[in-house]
Amino acid sequence: MIEIIEHTADIRLRVSGKSLQELFTEALRGTIGLLQPQKGARRVQRVVKVEAPDTTILLVDFLNEALSNAHANREAYDDAVFSSLTETSAIAQLTGNDALAFGEDVKAVTYHEAEVRRDPNGQWSTVLVYDL
Amino acid sequence: MEKRALRKIHDWLWEIPKSYRSDMRVPAHVYADEPMLDSMLHDRSLDQLVNVATLPGIRQWAIAMPDAHEGYGFPIGGIAAIDPAEGVISPGGIGYDINCGVRLLRSKHSADEIRDHLPTLVHSVAREIPSGVGRGGPLRLKKDDLDHILRDGATRAVEMGFGNASDLEAIESRGAIDGADPAHVSDHARGRGGDQLGTIGSGNHFVEIDRVDKIFDAEAAKALGIEVDRILILIHTGSRGLGHQVATDFLRVMVGSMQRYGITVPDRELACAPFRSPDGQRYFQAMAAAANFAFANRQVITAGIRRAWKHELNSDIDVIYDVAHNVAKLERHSVGEVLIHRKGATRAFPGQPVLIPGSMGTASYVLMGQQGSMEQSFGSSCHGAGRVMSRTRARSEVAAPELRARLQKLGIIAEAASNKGLVEEAPEAYKDVDAVVDIVHRAGVAKRVARLVPVGVIKG
Secondary structure, eight states: OEEEEOOSSSEEEEEEESSHHHHHHHHHHHHHHHTOEEEEEEEEEEEEEEEOSSHHHHHHHHHHHHHHHHHHHTEEEEEEEEEEEOSSEEEEEEEEEEEEEESSOOOEEOOTTOOOEEOTTSOEEEEEEEEO | OOGGGOEEEETTEEEEOGGGSTTOSSOEEEEOOHHHHHHHTTTTHHHHHHHHTTSTTEEEEEEEEEEEEOOSSSOEEEEEEEOTTTOEEOGGGTOSSTTOEEEEEEEEEEHHHHGGGHHHHHHHHHHHSOOSTTOOOSOOOOHHHHHHHHHHTHHHHHHTTSSOGGGGGGBGGGGOOTTOOGGGSOHHHHHHHTTOTTOOOSTTOEEEEEEEEEESOHHHHHHTTOOTTEEEEEEEEOOHHHHHHHHHHHHHHHHHHHHHHTOOOSSGGGOOEETTSHHHHHHHHHHHHHHHHHHHHHHHHHHHHHHHHHHHHSOOOEEEEEEESEEEEEEEETTEEEEEEEESOEEOOTTOEEEEOOOTTSOEEEEEEOHHHHHHSSSEEOOSOOBOSOHHHHHHHOOHHHHHHHHHHTTOEEEESOHHHHHHTOGGGBOOHHHHHHHHHHTTSEEEEEEEEEEEEEEO
């Protein structure tokens, strides 16, 4: 689930999922969605590998890796298949379409306010703040 | 933070004492009048400033300028001078848009002389300079050419035919920061922004055609070739996707390596490494390379504006000055050599022009750095109006047709890549630039020289 929250300078999302994998996938969709891509017809895929000291950093680094690839290759990802996902490492195949244009620039996903948590019901969530 | 935590020093200066929090290494200074301070207390700007005051090696004060607002790690409008031998370098103290900055150009014309040409002039400038999200420029640089730009900045752009050697005399650090090493700029960064030389981008970046509305200091204005009604051109942009990626790459490196260096910070966005460490040096060299890309970017954009000017008016333009407001540099100050981090802050050495872009539809300022900046703020001043309204709120509260009509009523022709980009930068989304400038003027940091009002705006 993705929810947009007000932020003076930029934009903030609250993202949640029933599993870590769902959290990462929803956060990916939220991040790429912020770019407002005008999608082409060509299907694309790209492999992303990330390691980090903890899950929050892992998520932010994963999203920044996806964002870098989206900008550099002009691609808009809408799904991720994880061949491996632990609390400190992720290997995923991102899939989506080529992007003809983006309607919004996102400089980076920041570590600001990000904190991946799991509630007693097993739901994973975090806030993500983006530098536009 | 509560207001009572601050001690009033002057009507324009407040101090957060070192005793406010046990991990502060120095006090914090906030340049603001009381209404501005109240506004800063509404977000986390000052808590972030206190966090900056905890950085290893920080000297004298963490400083917030009157345009300060909440950022990531550092507040935007924040300054820190750090001992390069004992202290750290923090990408969060520079920001994601490395060497975002401003360049001011001088035309030979008065407002009356260009009035009839203005619509075609605005259109012609917009055609010459790509703007908007991720837009690439007309240049396709080979790796060696890009490396030259990253190493030599605006100098290399001039060698490639974009402008005159005399332009370089009017650019901070002559358009190239020493120590840049292209080897530390990743393939990701090159892939993301290497083709964006000569482009404005989106967000709050723009090219403006301005009319000099008011002169405050006749002598200083004369020295800059500025008089009332003269048409000037203001460029506001930075290192584009290349710089964003350099910042992202090294923030990630430093988040991972802080533990190895035994450093803890109160906010991950303040991640840092000892300046003299391999990680610190690599970031500094990559950051300098991205800063040089930004200087070259503004140089190539200037060449595009010159082409439009030549085509429409058959006349040339000169560079008055070009200054960075997101950068780290080694400078010598009264406390010795420091690594000065300026995040949303402008160098303001005595006698140096300081360029303060306002919001679209209000005013921008030309200031002159004063001796007081060396004594109070490590040769630094404010950088703009400072945002007070979120982009989301601006989009919901401002209608593009209404804004265009309002600008037209003010005699401003606006050409924007999108309506969304236009309304997000509406004047009401920003602080009052007149009030911001008044503070640095009264503090003796930078004196007012001239006020500019826009007549033509080209936005991403």
